Amino acid sequence: MKSILEVKDLKVSFHTYAGEVQAVRGISFSLNKGETLAIVGESGCGKTVTSKAIMRLLPEDSIAEIKLGSEMRFMGHNILKKNERQLRELRGADISMIFQDPMTSLNPTMTIGNQIAESLIIHKKLSKHKAMKEAVEMLKLVNIPNADRRAKQYPHEFSGGMRQRAMIAIALACNPKILIADEPTTALDVTIQAQIMDLIKEIQKKMDTAVILVTHDLGVVADVADKIQVMYAGVIVERGTIDDIFYNPKHPYTWALLKSVPNLEGENKGKLYSLGGTPPDLIKPPVGCPFAARCKYCMEICKEEMPIETEVDTEHLVSCWLRHPYAPTILEPEFQEKEVLISEK
Numbered sequence: 001m002k003s004i005l006e007v008k009d010l011k012v013s014f015h016t017y018a019g020e021v022q023a024v025r026g027i028s029f030s031l032n033k034g035e036t037l038a039i040v041g042e043s044g045c046g047k048t049v050t051s052k053a054i055m056r057l058l059p060e061d062s063i064a065e066i067k068l069g070s071e072m073r074f075m076g077h078n079i080l081k082k083n084e085r086q087l088r089e090l091r092g093a094d095i096s097m098i099f100q101d102p103m104t105s106l107n108p109t110m111t112i113g114n115q116i117a118e119s120l121i122i123h124k125k126l127s128k129h130k131a132m133k134e135a136v137e138m139l140k141l142v143n144i145p146n147a148d149r150r151a152k153q154y155p156h157e158f159s160g161g162m163r164q165r166a167m168i169a170i171a172l173a174c175n176p177k178i179l180i181a182d183e184p185t186t187a188l189d190v191t192i193q194a195q196i197m198d199l200i201k202e203i204q205k206k207m208d209t210a211v212i213l214v215t216h217d218l219g220v221v222a223d224v225a226d227k228i229q230v231m232y233a234g235v236i237v238e239r240g241t242i243d244d245i246f247y248n249p250k251h252p253y254t255w256a257l258l259k260s261v262p263n264l265e266g267e268n269k270g271k272l273y274s275l276g277g278t279p280p281d282l283i284k285p286p287v288g289c290p291f292a293a294r295c296k297y298c299m300e301i302c303k304e305e306m307p308i309e310t311e312v313d314t315e316h317l318v319s320c321w322l323r324h325p326y327a328p329t330i331l332e333p334e335f336q337e338k339e340v341l342i343s344e345k
Contacts (some may be wrong), residue, residue: 003030004075004177004210005054011067012049012058019283023049025234031178036204036211038221040257041231044279047214048100050231051180054079054212055097056087074178093123096171097180101187102163106155112139112166113151116173123174138169142199161192168199175207182214197224219261222246227315230254233280233290235306240316250318252295255333289321297322297330 012024024046031037039047049058054072056079058064072079074095082090091097099105107115116138117131126134132151139147142165155163164184171179181200185193201224204211213221221228222242229239230253238251249255259273277294280286289295292302301321310323321327 002032004033005031006071006073007050007054008071008073010050010053010070010072012046012053012070013065013067014063015065016063016283022282022285023234024053025282025285027231027234027236029229029236029239031210031212033177033210034204034208035227036201036213036225038213038215038225038228039231040215040218040221040228042216042257042279045231046234047216047231048182051097051182051212051214054180055091055095056080056082057091057097089123092119092171092176093174094176095178095180096174096176098164098167098171098182098184100183102160102167103155105167106163108155111152111154112158115166116151116170119170119173134173135169138173139166141172141203142166142169143195144169160188161195164188164192164196165199168196168203172203172207172209176209178210178212179204180212180214183216184213185215185217185220193220200224217261218246218257230257233285234282235290235319237291237320238318240313244313244316248312248316250312250316250323250332251291251320252297252322253291256294259333289319299327 007030008028009026010024010028011026014021014023027050029037039050041047052058053066058066060066066080070080074090079090113132113135116135117128120126120131120134121128136147136151139151144150144162144165158166184200185196188196197220200211213225215221225242227239227241228245229236230245230251231237232253238245238249238254245254246258249258256275260275262272275294280290280293286292286303287306288304289302289307292298295302299321307319307321309317309319311317312323322330
């Protein structure tokens with residue numbers, strides 16, 4: 001299947017008073033039509049920076065810099081070579097984004113209907129009347145009751161879950177080929193979280209839209225993603241299918257993320273796992289594995305050299321020195337019933 005989005009060696013830095021923060025440090029991935037790719041990792045690992053770089057929404061004038069050699073191609077066209085007019089045509093029409101906080105992303109001075117209609121008028125050249133009718137239909141699509149009345153209301157009149165639905169309606173109004181959802185369930189209660197994720201999955205099937213789901217919570221992506229890539233300190237440490245990551249993870253950081261998902265069935269169901277230590281300073285990133293300082297399996301080579309990406313299976317790749325033939329044999333956590341011994345390296 002041909003990729004509709006290809007990201008190669010993406011590097012993004014922020015120039016601050018303290019120095020150059022290397023937020024994203026040479027990541028590469030691809031996205032196919034109708035596919036859901038989840039980017040997971042803790043806060044500050046570079047997930048949101050990656051998604052905003054794809055949309056070219058970073059303040060590139062003096063603060064943020066997408067480094068030379070970075071490449072992002074949408075349907076064969078280099079996004080980095082597009083001018084501002086071409087980017088406006090791309091955003092919303094071909095690639096749309098749902099932002100983290102719908103309250104600050106929605107315009108408080110415009111009705112919800114007008115905010116959806118605005119995109120349709122700009123990209124589809126619809127009249128105001130037709131755009132408003134389409135806006136009401138979009139609100140119905142995202143399961144907002146009394147859509148005709150709700151379209152005339154303002155963001156402050158919507159609940160948190162309904163604002164997030166309105167954001168999804170705006171993002172999908174022009175039937176984009178790619179939807180980027182940046183922490184779409186943040187600050188929502190668990191019931192509404194499930195509804196929002198089910199809604200994204202349902203609409204994706206209807207429209208055959210590819211989705212990039214950005215989240216820190218592996219539990220959110222379990223029933224949605226086709227592929228997962230785990231980010232840490234600006235690099236991808238492991239990538240694979242949903243089964244690879246959940247049932248056969250190979251990186252110690254992925255193990256930590258999985259352990260942090262609450263388990264209501266195990267013996268320690270009352271205890272929550274906490275990963276010790278802190279992420280590295282990306283003004284002076286480590287020369288070796290970025291997870292070395294927090295990893296209980298850390299070896300000398302981990303501190304001295306970045307591990308190469310090793311193929312575990314066809315689509316399952318991991319960057320960890322434990323996969324090297326000369327690495328010591330360790331007990332690998334088993335995320336179903338028991339621990340198994342690593343024997344195939």
